[in-house]
Amino acid sequence: MKLRNILLTGCCGFIGFSLSLYLLKKKFKIFGIDNLDNYYSVSYKKKRLKELKKYKNFYFSKINLNNKKHLLNYLKNKKIDYVYHLCAQAGVRYSLINQQKYFDSNILGFFNLIEILKHKPPKIIFFASSSSVYGDSKKFPSSEKEILNPKNIYSLSKKINEQMAEIYSKQYKLKIIGLRFFTVFGEWGRPDMFLFKFYKSFFSKKYFFLNNNGNHDRDFTYIGDVLNILDKLFAHRSKLKNFDVFNICANRPLNLKHIISFYKKLNVNPKIKNVKLNKADVIKTHGSNLKIKNIIGNTKYTSSRISLKKTYEWYKDNRIFFND
Ligand SMILES: NC(=O)c1ccc[n+]([C@@H]2O[C@H](COP(=O)([O-])OP(=O)(O)OC[C@H]3O[C@@H](n4cnc5c(N)ncnc54)[C@H](O)[C@@H]3O)[C@@H](O)[C@H]2O)c1
16 A cells, blocks of 8 residues: 655654654655754754654654745655644743744744645644633633634734634635644653653752742643544544634643642652743633544543653653653
8 A cells, every 4th residue: 555645844842752653554655854943952852753763664854944945945846645743932921032933933924835835735734823822811711713813923813823824725626624722741741841840850859940839720731632633633634624723632731730749649749839820821721622533533532641751751761861
């Protein structure tokens, strides 16, 4: 059987790497690209890349999506069936510091990619959006119909991506699906996010700086469940419209203080210093997964007890990756 060709951007990042590994095991051919950006440890990204390179159906190229000429050259002679566009400058807090990177990687990078793909449309382009497009919502769970209210350049870049996708899907024969991820966590996760920073403080015996006394709820969504959802979405792809967006969430917000107490019981208890609310943060995220359920049916989610434990165990076994 002929293997299907997938272009996967951001393959050295957390979700891109996890999805690449998942698809490689399912015998897809992955053309992975990433610029190995230094927003967080490049050596950690290389560790992920080393795992992917163990598969003979994986082909890596170091490409910056800002470089349209390079991307065009790269894609010129390739027949791509599906695209997962997962590269971006991630992180809401860093968007208060370096707005330019969000413009370059998220807006211009996305534009370059769809400008090239409009001339030879793949069957579907899936791209990463974010729960942050909802902003400071008051109504929960957030449904995809809600009016979007981005409160920083990161979330604005994702809203713009969604709007660009809708326009291109109408003007060209492009099928583009946005995935609004909600706080994804798990093995090989991101060192700039709450859980890995919490573990790092614990192992390095340094203070963990807790914003707003931990009065935050996040719809933490385990990577294993995300992969399962994306797999089902792919299997039901014939039901998808030319443009649509879906929340990718557990529909189960967890309170940061509760997570801290959970780990305390496992004796993972870094010293905590309370600091004020970060301007980029929202108080709560909680997504509705009704819309995606209508396409993929019911999905089983891993219990938070198990996923939080597994994530910690993975970090503990691999903490040598985070000593830089
Ligand atoms: N992890 C989450 O909880 C979460 C939540 C909401 C949305 N998202 C979105 O999902 C996607 C994947 O997130 P992640 O957590 O894996 O982030 P990540 O930072 O781990 O991965 C992003 C990857 O993109 C690469 N990259 C950045 N700019 C690039 C460019 N200009 N050209 C080529 N490669 C570039 C980086 O080197 C990195 O490896 C992103 O679009 C992110 O905004 C993630």
